[in-house]
Amino acid sequence: MYRKTTMPNGIRIVTEAIPYVKSVSVGVWVGTGSRNEEEYNHGISHFIEHLMFKGTERRSAKDIAETVDAVGGQLNAFTAKEYTCYYIKVLDNHLDLSMDILSDMLRFSKFDPEDIDREREVVLEEFNMYEDSPDELVHDLYLGNVWPTHPLGRNILGTTESISRFDRDLVMEYYHDFYTPDNIVIAAAGNLTHEAMEELAVRYFGSMKGIKQKKGATPPRLTPVQTVHAKDTEQVHLCLGTDSVAQDSPNIYTAHILNNITGGGISSRLFQAIREERGLAYSIYSYQSHYSDCGLFTVYAGTRPGNVNQVIELVLENLDELKTAGVSAAELAKTREQLKGNLLLGLESSSSRMSRLGKMEITLRKYTTLDEIVTKIEQVTLDDLRQMMTASFNPDKLCFTALGPVEDSALPATLKARKR
Numbered sequence: 001m002y003r004k005t006t007m008p009n010g011i012r013i014v015t016e017a018i019p020y021v022k023s024v025s026v027g028v029w030v031g032t033g034s035r036n037e038e039e040y041n042h043g044i045s046h047f048i049e050h051l052m053f054k055g056t057e058r059r060s061a062k063d064i065a066e067t068v069d070a071v072g073g074q075l076n077a078f079t080a081k082e083y084t085c086y087y088i089k090v091l092d093n094h095l096d097l098s099m100d101i102l103s104d105m106l107r108f109s110k111f112d113p114e115d116i117d118r119e120r121e122v123v124l125e126e127f128n129m130y131e132d133s134p135d136e137l138v139h140d141l142y143l144g145n146v147w148p149t150h151p152l153g154r155n156i157l158g159t160t161e162s163i164s165r166f167d168r169d170l171v172m173e174y175y176h177d178f179y180t181p182d183n184i185v186i187a188a189a190g191n192l193t194h195e196a197m198e199e200l201a202v203r204y205f206g207s208m209k210g211i212k213q214k215k216g217a218t219p220p221r222l223t224p225v226q227t228v229h230a231k232d233t234e235q236v237h238l239c240l241g242t243d244s245v246a247q248d249s250p251n252i253y254t255a256h257i258l259n260n261i262t263g264g265g266i267s268s269r270l271f272q273a274i275r276e277e278r279g280l281a282y283s284i285y286s287y288q289s290h291y292s293d294c295g296l297f298t299v300y301a302g303t304r305p306g307n308v309n310q311v312i313e314l315v316l317e318n319l320d321e322l323k324t325a326g327v328s329a330a331e332l333a334k335t336r337e338q339l340k341g342n343l344l345l346g347l348e349s350s351s352s353r354m355s356r357l358g359k360m361e362i363t364l365r366k367y368t369t370l371d372e373i374v375t376k377i378e379q380v381t382l383d384d385l386r387q388m389m390t391a392s393f394n395p396d397k398l399c400f401t402a403l404g405p406v407e408d409s410a411l412p413a414t415l416k417a418r419k420r
Contacts, residue, residue, distance in 0.1 A: 010182035024190030025354035027087035032178035043158015092191035103204035142239035142401035150220035180210035187358030190350035236404035244295030
């Protein structure tokens with residue numbers, strides 16, 4: 001049911017027909033995010049995403065909102081480290097309208113100076129709101145410590161200084177550099193045909209021109225540093241992690257299985273040991289971050305100041321046990337089934353299937369079927385896990401960040417930190 005076409009101007013169209021639903025989801029994926037920014041325009045990818053909703057030559061911001069609401073649709077966008085996505089979900093008989101709106105926003109937004117000034121204040125408020133969410137802030141602080149000199153170590157919002165510098169010239173420079181046909185994927189899933197999407201894409205995006213101004217991307221080098229950021233909060237928020245694999249690595253399914261076993265769900269080792277057995281944290285989990293040329297494995301926990309030392313010791317103890325004792329065959333079998341179930345249950349809507357199509361094409365330029373993924377999950381062995389644990393869970397490569405009312409003296413000797 002998957003099909004792909006490349007238009008003469010370079011735009012890629014990927015579709016998946018789901019004839020038993022009544023909706024269609026369309027996303028325009030642009031291959032740029034905060035990784036493509038410089039220090040002087042840090043945060044501009046996210047800022048442009050906001051501006052796309054502020055009005056075009058044909059529609060005001062209110063017109064855009066009312067047009068989508070009038071047909072019961074959902075319109076939104078998000079910015080990531082390496083891509084930006086604008087997406088809409090409507091009933092299948094409004095597919096033409098959805099392409100009209102997305103193309104109008106992507107190609108003909110006014111970027112009015114007054115809108116830029118107004119939206120700058122909105123984004124600054126978003127930045128301040130984010131600063132008041134320590135359970136989210138700690139992850140960006142952690143990335144900044146792990147990759148201190150690399151764009152991947154910067155947060156997506158930018159800084160108050162960089163946001164304050166944004167003007168129309170900066171916006172248009174970045175827009176023309178990266179919002180080009182060869183850097184765009186149109187992904188669609190739902191009750192549609194590939195031929196219909198091709199026709200609409202040619203009508204609404206066919207005359208788009210330009211070539212991406214490519215900038216050299218170098219992989220970041222991990223800095224195994226331990227850092228405490230003092231903040232007056234009720235809990236201490238902790239991130240501890242190390243290198244992982246890039247998103248195109250043949251070992252990515254090994255990484256997913258290892259993550260699930262470690263802290264990927266309520267039956268994971270960390271959740272059971274720290275929350276269920278000892279009640280030391282409400283939130284404790286691990287996750288993988290995969291980028292085009294690197295990856296990161298991270299454990300997060302939020303706990304009372306008096307529990308910090310014990311939580312860290314338990315995390316390190318569980319990681320060490322995974323490395324020395326390994327994973328049992330039964331644990332591997334259970335995790336395989338869990339991953340397959342999560343994968344299939346996560347694809348029950350047209351929007352989730354569109355996201356899968358778009359992300360695969362914009363990042364990997366290829367499509368992996370569900371059967372291929374299931375096969376690769378089944379092929380992961382205990383020896384694969386053992387090799388990854390040996391390579392990754394190295395004490396000399398562990399990075400640690402704490403945010404909250406905690407002193408360096410409260411940390412285990414293995415994680416004495418420099419305070420900020």
